[in-house]
Amino acid sequence: xxxxxxxxxxxxxxxxxxxxxxxxxxxxxxxxxxxxxxxxxxxxxxxxxxxxxxxxxxxxxxxxxxxxxxxxxxxxxxxxxxxxxxxxxxxxxxxxxxxxxxxxxxxxxxxxxxxxxxxxxxxxxxxxxxxxxxxxxxxxxxxxxxxxxxxxxxxxxxxxxxxxxxxxxxxxxxxxxxxxxxxxxxxxxxxxxxxxxxxxxxxxxxxxxxxxxxxxxxxxxxxxxxxxxxxxxxxxxxxxxxxxxxxxxxxxxxxxxxxxxxxxxxxxxxxx
Numbered sequence: 072x073x074x075x076x077x078x079x080x081x082x083x084x085x086x087x088x089x090x091x092x093x094x095x096x097x098x099x100x101x102x103x104x105x106x107x108x109x110x111x112x113x114x115x116x117x118x119x120x121x122x123x124x125x126x127x128x129x130x131x132x133x134x135x136x137x138x139x140x141x142x143x144x145x146x147x148x149x150x151x152x153x154x155x156x157x158x159x160x161x162x163x164x165x166x167x168x169x170x171x172x173x174x175x176x177x178x179x180x181x182x183x184x185x186x187x188x189x190x191x192x193x194x195x196x197x198x199x200x201x202x203x204x205x206x207x208x209x210x211x212x213x214x215x216x217x218x219x220x221x222x223x224x225x226x227x228x229x230x231x232x233x234x235x236x237x238x239x240x241x242x243x244x245x246x247x248x249x250x251x252x253x254x255x256x257x258x259x260x261x262x263x264x265x266x267x268x269x270x271x272x273x274x275x276x277x278x279x280x281x282x283x284x285x286x287x288x289x290x291x292x293x294x295x296x297x298x299x300x301x302x303x304x305x306x307x308x309x310x311x312x313x314x315x316x317x318x319x320x321x322x323x324x325x326x327x328x329x330x331x332x333x334x335x336x337x338x339x340x341x342x343x
Contacts, residue, residue, distance in 0.1 A: 074159075076176070076323045077285055078188040080196040083161055084203055087113060093154050093212070095162045097124075097172040098194070112163065112197055113204035116152040116212040120171040120313065123148045124178060132342040135335035136260075136311035139178070139223065146182055146217045153212035156184045163190035163197070167283040169275060173316035177332065181225040183218065189320060192284040226331035228306045230339055233267065243303040244270035245330075247318040248310060248337070260310055263341040267308065271298070275314050278321035291325035305330035311338045 086092050096111045099120035107117045118124065123145070125137040139145075154160060160179060164172040168189045179187040190197065197203050228242070236242045246253050246266050253272040258264035266272070277294065278285055285291070298305055299322070307322075309315040312334035319330055 074186055074188055076188060076320055077191040078161055079191050080200055080203070083112075083190060083197065084200055086159070086161075087204070089159075091159055093152070093158045093160050095152070095154065095160060095175065096164075096194075097162050097175045098164045099124075099171040106165075108208060110205050110207055111210070112194065113206045114210055115163075115206075116154075116210050118148065118152065118175060120174065124171055124174055131338050133335075133339070135337075135339035137174075137313055137334070137338075139312075139334055142182060142220055142222055143217070145178060146220060149179070149182075150215050150217040151212070153215055154179070154184070155215045156182075156186075156218055158184075158186070160184055160187040161190055162187065163194050165194045167193045167279050167285075167317075168320060169314050169317045171313050173320045174313045177225065177316040177319060178223075181223040182220045183224065192282060195283065225329055226304075228304075228331040228333045230333070230335055230343065233306070233333065233340075237268075239269035239303075241303055243298060243301050243305050244333075245298060245305060245307045245318060246270045246272050246309070246337075247275040247307060247314050248272075249274055249276070252310075252337075261338050261341050265341070266337065267340050270308070273298075273318060275309070275317040275321070278317060285321065285324055288324050288326060291321050292327075295322045295325045295327055299327045299330075306333050307331070308333040308336040308340075310336055312336045 094115040096115040096117045162172045255265035307315040307318045
């Protein structure tokens with residue numbers, strides 16, 4: 072069965088007691104561990120951006136602020152939490168998938184997990200349900216054997232490839248950051264403001280409705296269909312390869328083929 076890339080809170084609640092499902096809290100940031108220990112969806116294990124979803128050491132000039140970890144290391148971390156391709160996996164955060172549920176969704180998909188979904192509307196949509204069970208403390212999960220996967224299995228584009236296509240004859244770059252950052256009006260994180268030459272701007276927040284849930288596939292198709300019919304390879308980027316995955320998720324909801332991810336994103340590009 073081919074699953075939608077997203078799942079509603081009601082659908083998750085109905086599946087919560089199934090032994091075949093693994094729920095993953097992907098909230099990230101300085102206080103995410105404390106927030107997880109205070110309260111999380113019943114049975115959810117925790118994978119955090121800085122700890123599990125990126126390489127911990129390195130120079131942002133080479134790979135950006137959140138480069139992908141080694142595949143085997145990521146798989147080992149997942150297996151310790153009970154995550155496996157044979158399981159149905161639901162990931163969530165508290166920012167409608169932007170930090171860092173969509174990134175985790177992409178990474179799991181890229182190592183062979185075909186049944187992975189993002190909770191639509193995030194943790195907030197679940198909490199609003201009547202009698203939605205929550206837990207405190209730490210859910211350890213049931214460790215499983217790591218599975219074999221030699222490399223990331225979804226399209227990736229490097230800084231070198233983008234530089235080579237300087238006239239943008241082959242690549243269509245999509246910057247999902249806020250328009251102000253794209254236009255170089257401000258830059259709260261990286262040393263230089265602006266965007267990669269030739270990139271178009273589709274802020275990830277345009278994927279969402281007023282409640283923080285994804286727009287319908289039909290509405291998202293109107294937004295993304297023209298990009299995928301331009302005769303070029305579509306590449307998503309952001310500040311450091313995290314919210315770019317939110318754009319990729321939206322494109323998949325819209326029924327588009329897998330676009331490429333430029334993980335280094337602006338944080339790598341602007342330093343070079």
